[in-house]
Amino acid sequence: MATPQNGVVIVSNINNSARAAFSCNKGYKLIGEATLSCLPDATWSGLPPTCCE
Known part of the structure; x- marks a missing residue:
């Protein structure tokens, strides 16, 4: 999963289901x-x- 420019992504695996926040x-x-x-x-x-100003 790509991290947006000027942002962050946290990938987690809960109950065998991946989520990206x-x-x-x-x-x-x-x-x-x-x-x-x-x-x-x-x-x-x-x-x-995306992250915009």
């Missing part, structure tokens, strides 16, 4: 979904968000 650095706004889940076909549930 995104947040942006101070002064930046998250555009897109804050959390993505790994689907049964090993793809993510959406595209990574």
